[in-house]
Amino acid sequence: MTLQRDPVARSSTPARTGYRNLVREDRVHRTLYTDPEVFATEMVNVFGGRSWVYLAHESQLPEPNSFLSVRMGLRPVIVTRDRKSALHVVFNRCSHRAATLCREESGVAKSFQCPYHGWTFRNTGELVGTPWPQGYGEDFDRAEHGLHKLAKVESYRGFIFGTLNGAAPSVVDWLGPAAAWLDYWIDRAPEGEVIVRSAAHRMGYRGNWKLAYDNAGDGYHPAFSHRSLLEMASRMGDSKDMSYFGVSPDEGPMRTYLLGNGHSVIDQRPNYDGPGSFWANQRPQPGREKFEEQIRANHGDDADRLLDLCVGSQINLSIFPNLLVIGNQIQVVEPLAVDRTQLTWHATAIGGVPDAVNTMRMRTQEDFPAFGEPDDQANFEEVQRGLAAPEAEWILMNRGLGVDGWQEVGPDGVVSSTATDELHMRRYYAAWLQLMTEEAM
Ligand code: FES
């Protein structure tokens, strides 16, 4: 292939070129995945400086004074409940000389004492004590040295988001049509209660964080990247997963919906027909037949509903920039460096069902990450390796662009397309560009 010269000089940095030249209608520039300067700006603007970022699920903070250490971009933060259970998010960064205060992942604490020199802070952020206070002058005011706090913290039905932008719209406004998809996912639980309480599954890859977000809305890759998993599922016989082989998913009923602000969803539910069909298309598992027999014997007419709750929601919901709701799981994209990312998968249980259903849910959540995620992460690492060739400058996202009949506008104004359209990338990059370039949201 002949390399084509492009107006963006290969030696220019994104800061010099301007982000607007690097995000085009049909392609994005490789430096958005390789340049540390781009990454540094993303960690400020995209991850919390201007927009909302997902931080935690409320069920991870089950009682008053619970806390959880997480990151907002690269900023270490502690999500806390105070004694009345109200939520707060403070920087996990001592206001004395910057040491992290809390080095536990989670727990219960009314206050945090810095291990370095012993300053103590309430779980709401106020400084309550400095050892040997006679060492500070009379003008030392403890009220001026509390922990940094986020401008806004809001929860949408258990999903906690935070931002440093005091002018950000409410979370529900920012979620827009995505809120209804979260509602579907949450309301599958009979009592509307989703519980994240088991240990998380963490995997790191040597690649940029956006590779995971690109892929979450990508219905093009499964037939190729997850072939072994799909073949294993289809050995059961009448699996709907067979539709991936030989036939383009664009001819099937699955759709991708664009939900604004970089959010989108792939809806796989039209692949299934009626109660019990999510379960019927689940991959083979040890003990599956006996489990089904018992549920049918004990629950009669309600068995199909309970069996479907054992398997995934059949939606892949992407909330920009870092929350992916996939099957029954919550996946969090955690950037570490321009070419290093951690993905954390939280399995979920639900209230209002027999324990056996939650036990089977844990088994069905083994597909991803255990079988499928290594396929995806291998791709992310191979893309990052491919990006080391500076002469090949562009990443394409043009599939579906200008193809007649693919994109439709629904009665609610929501744009949808076939599952392999790269419209998901084109739209989220528009949201990304706005956060990277505009003064305020
Ligand atoms: S850095 Fe925390 S007390 Fe000194």
Ligand SMILES: [Fe+2]
């Ligand atoms: Fe995948």
